[in-house]
Amino acid sequence: MSETKNTIGLTLKIWRQAGPHEKGCLETHDVRDISTDASFLEMLDILNERLVRNGKVPFAFDHDCREGICGTCGAVINGIAHGPLKETTLCQLHMRHFKDGDVVVIEPWRSRAFTVIKDLVVDRSSLDAIIQAGGYISVNTGGTPDANAVAVSQEQAESAMDAAECIGCGACVAACPNGSAMLFTSAKVSHLAQLPQGAPEAKRRVASMVACMSEEGFGNCSNERECEAACPKGISISHISRLNREYLKTFVK
Numbered sequence: 001m002s003e004t005k006n007t008i009g010l011t012l013k014i015w016r017q018a019g020p021h022e023k024g025c026l027e028t029h030d031v032r033d034i035s036t037d038a039s040f041l042e043m044l045d046i047l048n049e050r051l052v053r054n055g056k057v058p059f060a061f062d063h064d065c066r067e068g069i070c071g072t073c074g075a076v077i078n079g080i081a082h083g084p085l086k087e088t089t090l091c092q093l094h095m096r097h098f099k100d101g102d103v104v105v106i107e108p109w110r111s112r113a114f115t116v117i118k119d120l121v122v123d124r125s126s127l128d129a130i131i132q133a134g135g136y137i138s139v140n141t142g143g144t145p146d147a148n149a150v151a152v153s154q155e156q157a158e159s160a161m162d163a164a165e166c167i168g169c170g171a172c173v174a175a176c177p178n179g180s181a182m183l184f185t186s187a188k189v190s191h192l193a194q195l196p197q198g199a200p201e202a203k204r205r206v207a208s209m210v211a212c213m214s215e216e217g218f219g220n221c222s223n224e225r226e227c228e229a230a231c232p233k234g235i236s237i238s239h240i241s242r243l244n245r246e247y248l249k250t251f252v253k
Helices: 040-053 125-134 146-147 154-164 171-175 182-193 196-216 226-230 238-249
Strands: 007-016 023-036 103-107 115-118 122-125
Touching: 023 182, 023 238, 103 196, 125 182, 154 182, 171 182, 171 226, 182 226, 182 238, 196 238
Parallel strands: 007 103
Antiparallel strands: 007 023, 115 122
């Protein structure tokens, strides 16, 4: 006897916008017989397949790995970036966390720095610009054996790796009332600031990345902590404190 899968039906209110200079609106669609084992993105795939079969335009949304590591996916679900589950990306959110008959509002990231390209797809290249401004090491550190020969304490290594978990999805920006990218930028700065390989360029790095953050149109941090709550990787705002300390060091001769 085959096992019967649980299914639910939802009323979806999805943001529809043809382009960055077009007006958008919420479009209502009813979806039925959605398996509770399906991921949120799979549910959108099912909706899009039904729209295409009916000769309608499918919704555009970002996705890639669908394993919670690439940072490509992202949408605001009922007012919460990535949805109701803590430390979970949109592609890892499953339909079993919704109830039959739920009304689900799906919107793109909302930020002055993130222009809506189409529907749920936004331009997040401003985050790339911050990385290009200094989120790297350009000094010659030698080969792998040479790098491994540099002593790093376990505490420093673990803290640096915690910061390095940032996948650059932009949920912190979407959740922040000010549209700040401080959590993202601090994670990138904190990661390298705690490693000896990052020390030679530390002052130039933080100064360039903070300046770029402002140029790209991100707001200022006012310690709302919404970024920390929305981050799918649980990045701590303690890294913002380290960013501030590293930035102050740039004024010390």
